[in-house]
Amino acid sequence: MKLEFKLAFKNLFGAKLRTLLNVFVLSFSFVIIIFLNSIMDGWDQQAQKDSVEWEFGEGHLLHNDYDPLDSYTILDGHGEIPKRSIGMTPVLERQASVYPQGRMIGVVLKGIPADQKILKLPTKKLNQNKDEFPVIIGKRFAESAKLKKGDRVQIRWRDKNGTYDANTIIIEEIFDSNVPNIDNGKVWIDIEKLWKMTGLENQATYFILDQDFRKGPFDSWTYRSKTTLLKNLKDLIDQKKASQSVIFGLLLAIALLAIFDTQILSIFRRQKEIGTYIALGMTRLRVVRLFTIEGSVYSIMALIFGSIYGIPFFIYMSKAGFPIPPADQKLGIAIADVIYPVYGLKLILLTILTVIISATVVSYLPARKIAKLNPVLALKGKKQ
Amino acid sequence: MKKNILFFTFTIILSLYSSAQKTNNEKALEIIKKIDNNMFSKTQIVTSEMIVYGKRKKRIIRSKGYSKGKENNYTEYLSPEREKGTKMLKLDKRLWIYSPSTDRTIQLSGHLLRQSVMGSDLSYEDMMEERKLSEVYTAEIVNEDIYIDSPVWIMQLTSKVEGLAYYKRTLWIDKNKFVPLKENLYAKSGVLLKTTTFTNIKKIDSRWFPMKMNYKDMLKDGKGTDFIILDIAFNTKIPDNYFSKNILKK
Numbered sequence: 001m002k003l004e005f006k007l008a009f010k011n012l013f014g015a016k017l018r019t020l021l022n023v024f025v026l027s028f029s030f031v032i033i034i035f036l037n038s039i040m041d042g043w044d045q046q047a048q049k050d051s052v053e054w055e056f057g058e059g060h061l062l063h064n065d066y067d068p069l070d071s072y073t074i075l076d077g078h079g080e081i082p083k084r085s086i087g088m089t090p091v092l093e094r095q096a097s098v099y100p101q102g103r104m105i106g107v108v109l110k111g112i113p114a115d116q117k118i119l120k121l122p123t124k125k126l127n128q129n130k131d132e133f134p135v136i137i138g139k140r141f142a143e144s145a146k147l148k149k150g151d152r153v154q155i156r157w158r159d160k161n162g163t164y165d166a167n168t169i170i171i172e173e174i175f176d177s178n179v180p181n182i183d184n185g186k187v188w189i190d191i192e193k194l195w196k197m198t199g200l201e202n203q204a205t206y207f208i209l210d211q212d213f214r215k216g217p218f219d220s221w222t223y224r225s226k227t228t229l230l231k232n233l234k235d236l237i238d239q240k241k242a243s244q245s246v247i248f249g250l251l252l253a254i255a256l257l258a259i260f261d262t263q264i265l266s267i268f269r270r271q272k273e274i275g276t277y278i279a280l281g282m283t284r285l286r287v288v289r290l291f292t293i294e295g296s297v298y299s300i301m302a303l304i305f306g307s308i309y310g311i312p313f314f315i316y317m318s319k320a321g322f323p324i325p326p327a328d329q330k331l332g333i334a335i336a337d338v339i340y341p342v343y344g345l346k347l348i349l350l351t352i353l354t355v356i357i358s359a360t361v362v363s364y365l366p367a368r369k370i371a372k373l374n375p376v377l378a379l380k381g382k383k384q
Numbered sequence: 385m386k387k388n389i390l391f392f393t394f395t396i397i398l399s400l401y402s403s404a405q406k407t408n409n410e411k412a413l414e415i416i417k418k419i420d421n422n423m424f425s426k427t428q429i430v431t432s433e434m435i436v437y438g439k440r441k442k443r444i445i446r447s448k449g450y451s452k453g454k455e456n457n458y459t460e461y462l463s464p465e466r467e468k469g470t471k472m473l474k475l476d477k478r479l480w481i482y483s484p485s486t487d488r489t490i491q492l493s494g495h496l497l498r499q500s501v502m503g504s505d506l507s508y509e510d511m512m513e514e515r516k517l518s519e520v521y522t523a524e525i526v527n528e529d530i531y532i533d534s535p536v537w538i539m540q541l542t543s544k545v546e547g548l549a550y551y552k553r554t555l556w557i558d559k560n561k562f563v564p565l566k567e568n569l570y571a572k573s574g575v576l577l578k579t580t581t582f583t584n585i586k587k588i589d590s591r592w593f594p595m596k597m598n599y600k601d602m603l604k605d606g607k608g609t610d611f612i613i614l615d616i617a618f619n620t621k622i623p624d625n626y627f628s629k630n631i632l633k634k
Contacts, residue, residue: 163546
């Protein structure tokens with residue numbers, strides 16, 4: 001085995017440019033696969049953390065008639081807050097229209113206790129002005145509606161009987177969150193104020209739960225755990241990962257094709273050498289092993305070469321992050337302005353194993369031909 | 385003795401005030417009923433144009449509507465080409481829309497009813513609101529004035545039933561023709577939400593009727609939406625099949 005390795009390295013170093021090109025292409029695949037996967041893992045971690053901190057808490061308790069994906073259920077999807085409501089922060093939703101600069105924009109008014117601590121929303125600001133209608137909105141909505149902090153804007157809503165009411169709200173704060181669900185078209189107001197505005201005293205559409213919440217018989221309410229709420233996000237990221245694997249497959253296929261090609265060419269051109277090895281006492285199996293090792297050594301060399309330029313690149317990216325274009329941030333999924341890649345040990349080991357194994361397999365496939373070679377003809381240099 | 389005189393005078397003033405108030409309210413109600421008589425009929429067939437003013441250009445939508453009582457209404461859009469063949473049927477509190485491009489009928493309910501009708505300042509709900517003013521509002525004459533050369537009563541209507549879209553209305557009513565010339569619609573807080581102006585008042589079959597209306601959402605910029613009546617017929621017999629879902633087909 002030692003001899004095979006020695007010969008393999010000697011042959012590869014002898015090939016110079018051909019080896020360099022193969023190693024470069026394979027190392028490029030290595031780096032790209034690790035980098036793209038680490039971006040996806042980084043997004044996954046950041047999106048989950050943000051969703052929990054800004055939207056989900058430890059779970060939700062939804063009114064049975066309310067479906068978060070169906071805005072038409074907002075009208076009737078609410079109920080009285082249960083007497084036992086420890087660890088539950090109520091949120092009441094109502095539809096409304098705001099009129100910035102004379103344009104009408106449909107919004108969802110979301111009432112939440114100003115003193116809540118479960119979400120990162122700056123709801124304390126809602127308590128600062130008792131006489132007016134202070135509200136907080138997200139950065140994305142503020143940009144699309146052209147609203148800024150301190151702006152006063154007309155809002156129109158309906159009370160519990162369907163009668164129109166209108167007043168002026170003041171934008172007390174604009175928060176910056178990566179979670180679009182709590183931002184796009186959402187106007188947050190103190191729940192006590194919303195109760196008075198609509199006449200829906202002590203009513204809630206859903207609750208955000210914290211650690212103190214204990215499951216119990218809540219007849220009109222449906223429990224959704226944090227895992228269930230995060231499922232859509234996880235599914236989306238998994239789907240993205242699956243579609244990215246097509247790119248990885250293509251990259252790897254290009255690199256492996258180069259190795260495969262080199263192997264075919266080597267076996268064709270080095271028949272005299274193969275014949276000499278056999279004549280000198282090597283078994284066909286050892287010659288096959290020698291050529292297979294030659295092929296798989298490409299992957300080890302690519303790993304070393306890739307590390308030389310890949311590691312500094314990975315370190316730089318983990319500090320600078322990967323900027324996401326503004327258009328992608330408006331897709332309606334939790335995504336930050338900059339994603340910081342996460343390099344997991346599992347990811348790196350899996351990538352190394354995949355590349356080494358696949359390089360070994362594509363090196364072995366052409367080398368099988370050696371077993372069928374006639375050593376006498378090979379020594380004479382006749383092509384077989 | 386002095387106390388008794390004071391009490392007596394106060395009682396007389398109070399009773400005079402309340403009787404004047406009562407007379408005012410009764411008169412206001414009578415006027416509102418006359419308006420209802422002018423504006424409502426057993427059946428109506430109306431050919432109309434709705435002019436929706438956009439930022440750059442205007443759109444003219446022509447339609448023919450058939451209504452029976454307060455509950456039943458059927459409208460077919462005649463032009464432009466894009467809207468041609470669209471049909472709308474309202475039976476009591478339910479509303480369906482048929483679209484010829486998809487050959488589908490959908491029922492509008494809940495928040496969909498609050499959407500704008502073809503980009504206008506009118507919502508489907510506004511169009512569906514057919515209850516007589518005298519049935520759902522208490523009325524009070526607050527002033528008398530001249531509005532565009534016509535003597536008018538300015539009346540304030542306050543909702544007397546729950547669930548009305550507009551809590552308060554102010555009407556400028558032509559004293560001679562008993563038709564509104566202008567109407568302001570208010571939110572509960574008193575914010576002015578919409579204004580409707582009625583012009584081109586014509587006498588049709590012994591009743592006065594405004595042939596042009598402009599609806600304006602006061603919170604929004606723009607010129608609002610014009611609704612021009614090209615032709616109207618009152619109390620004409622309309623076959624029952626016009627108010628059945630079967631009519632919502634190509």
